[in-house]
Amino acid sequence: MQEQIKNIIFDLGDVIINIDVPLAARSFAELCGQEEAEVIELFREKDLFRQFETGELDEAAFRSYVRQILKKEDWDDATINKAWNTLLLDIPPARIELLQKLRERYNLFLLSNTSPIHITEVNAILEKASGVPRLDELFNKLFLSYEMGVMKPDHAIYLKVLEEAGIKAEETLFLDDNAANIQAASELGIHTIHVQKPTTILDYLKDYVA
Incomplete structure (x- = not known):
């Protein structure tokens, strides 16, 4: 397979x-004095994550909806963010170095179910870890x-990536x-490679930079 690959797409x-992931619901639960399971169910019932991560809600609308759902109209933007x-932890510098090495040989793409608030924070974590200021530099x-406007695992998102990147499925990992x-x-x-902890991309892709 490796000989065919020209493009590598990474989840985030x-x-x-x-x-x-549970840390976000836990944080909201602690802030509003509710049980974590109750907060998770409220968010699921209101379809909060999907709406935010497909762009149906922008940042302001997301925060407003959180205040409404949890009945905390006094929360400021920074508290909600x-x-x-x-839920966002750390980016090991070795993974960043791997991406930089891979980019010498392959076209690299990121495909993530995410939100603008998370991407802003990921960029801050990335810069702190490596000095690289933004994901799009990698x-x-x-x-x-x-x-x-669409999420994985909908086939449409993969087809959009292939089309917009101008790449072929059979040449893509x-x-x-x-x-x-x-x-x-x-x-x-x-x-595809199904990444399963504790194995990391450093292990799965070691032969791609050898």
């Missing part, structure tokens, strides 16, 4: 940056769900930690 969370960003192009996202890409003929 738990592929490049370490994350702990901080709680939302708690990739040929970023494909972000909130800008595209996709790495993601979510099995459904991997399955959807495979169905379109994209080569």
Whole structure:
């Protein structure tokens, strides 16, 4: 397979940056004095994450909706942003170095289900870890769900990436930690690697920089 590959598409969370998704709901629960499970159910019932990560809600509308759902109209923007960003942990510098080496040989792309608040914070974490100020300096192009209006594992998002990047599925490798996202890409003929902790992209891609 490796001989065919000209392009590598990376997921963001738990592929490049370490994350702990429940931390966001836990943070909101602690702030509003509710149970974590109750907050998770409220967010799920109101379809909050999908709406934000497909761009149906912009940043201001997202924060307004959080205040409404949790009945905390007095929360300021910074409080909500901080709680939302708690799930973002660290970016090991070795992963950044790997991306820089890979880009000498391959076209690199990022494909993430994400939100503008998270991307702003990821850029801050990236700069602190490596001195690289923005994700788009590591990739040929970023494909972000909130800008595209569609999320993984919808086939449409992969087809958009292939078309807009001008690349072929059979020459492309996709790495993601979510099995459904991997399955959807495979169905379109994209080569895939299911990233599963504790194994990291340093292990999965070591032969690609040898």
